[in-house]
Amino acid sequence: MTVPPFISRLPLIQAPMAGVQDWRLAAAVCNAGALGSLPAGMLAPAQLAEQLDQLQQATPRPYNVNFFCHTIPAAIPDRERDWAELLAPYYREVGADPATIPTGASRKPFDEDSASVIEQFRPAVVSFHYGLPAPELLDRIKATGASILSSATTIDEALWLQQHGADAVIAQGLEAGGHRGHFLSDDLTLQQGTFSLLPQIAEAVSVPVIAAGGIATPSGVRAALTLGATAVQIGTAYLLAPEATTRSVHREWLASARARHTALTTLFSGRPARGMVNRLMEELGYFPAQTPDFPLAGNANGPLRAAAEAAGNGDFSPLWAGQFAAACRSAPATEITRWLATGCSGPN
Incomplete structure (x- = not known):
């Protein structure tokens, strides 16, 4: 060719x-x-x-x-509310403000x-x-x-x-x-x-x-x-x-050794994506039913991730990586x- x-x-x-x-x-x-x-x-x-x-x-x-x-999906207020409520305990844990959750497609x-x-x-x-x-x-x-x-x-x-x-x-x-x-x-x-x-x-x-x-x-x-x-x-x-x-x-x-373990999840955006396995994935599951459609799920994740990362914590972040990340x-x-x-x- x-x-x-x-x-x-x-x-x-x-x-x-x-x-x-x-x-x-x-x-x-x-x-x-x-x-x-x-x-x-x-x-x-x-x-x-x-x-x-x-x-x-x-x-x-x-x-x-x-x-x-x-295709950008229409927002479903009830689903976005349920999603924010599922994340609420983690917001309280890291001191994130749910009032800062953005709207629209990122x-x-x-x-x-x-x-x-x-x-x-x-x-x-x-x-x-x-x-x-x-x-x-x-x-x-x-x-x-x-x-x-x-x-x-x-x-x-x-x-x-x-x-x-x-x-x-x-x-x-x-x-x-x-x-x-x-x-x-x-x-x-x-x-x-x-x-x-x-x-x-x-x-x-x-x-x-x-x-x-x-x-x-x-x-x-x-x-x-x-x-x-x-x-x-x-x-x-x-x-x-x-x-x-x-x-x-x-x-x-x-x-670190954590790079050896990756998985697909819809948690961070609403669409399957591969990243290093962290606490949020382990505790909420990789494909929770409450997740809004892509890319709207990322809105509620943003403030949570930012607050956690400010303290050096990656447990709530989309740490995208392929299966050979250890290389x-x-x-x-x-x-x-x-x-x-x-x-x-x-x-x-």
Whole structure:
């Protein structure tokens, strides 16, 4: 298969990680020869433009901008009240003020304002989570010349993405940190591990396939390329880099034995996402029935997490990480990228 235009010099992509990075990590990875990514799902248009301006000043190389494609749910007051009541004892414990719980959606889907920013900056790659935007919006992005990537967690999703205009498919295995990218079905029994999903998607589609999920070492990169990946997307391995904005509590947990235990949960956003197991997950369960729909569940979690983290407590935080979080290195992003790149050719 011909090397696609979104591959810079190395078949490595830094996964976009909302909440733990900004343009600095993306620029460092780009300058190391891989494809850096900027998460835009939690940025207003003006914030996104500012981030992209900084990124373009910091690197002349291609980069990726990532967006969500979810539908914002209508608020259900009774459900949000029940959710706040479930968290109330923890609020009292850490001294958080329930009056500070925000309203509205903290994560916005790709829209016309997002498209206008992309048309202004014209990144080489635009990627999506939870499917693809409406055809008219996707056409606007394609008109800029950007390559379109999106996450698939099943073969059916990969085929759908290919049919609806994706230039490449990210095969997101169950081991991946952060939010699952599923969009055709909420049935988690359909989800597969990376090295099971990857070769099946590679056989099913004719577009390039990018492996993602639980890959954090050169040997993992090598294995993914051997199984048919055109490139490998890696996120968790960068969480301890100084260029990341990973919070201190999150860094402490990643550097400890607690990084060995991760699980999927809807507790922190309303949608299944993988993070290190903490007290809130253990005491309330991983999928409590009271959780509001994505992304509204995060509203009541915000003040609780902030108050706890101020005291050095990560028991109420979304500590996103993949299943191989124990492989995280506290090193500059350039060094991490070059280390991972040793898996792009012969054995170590």
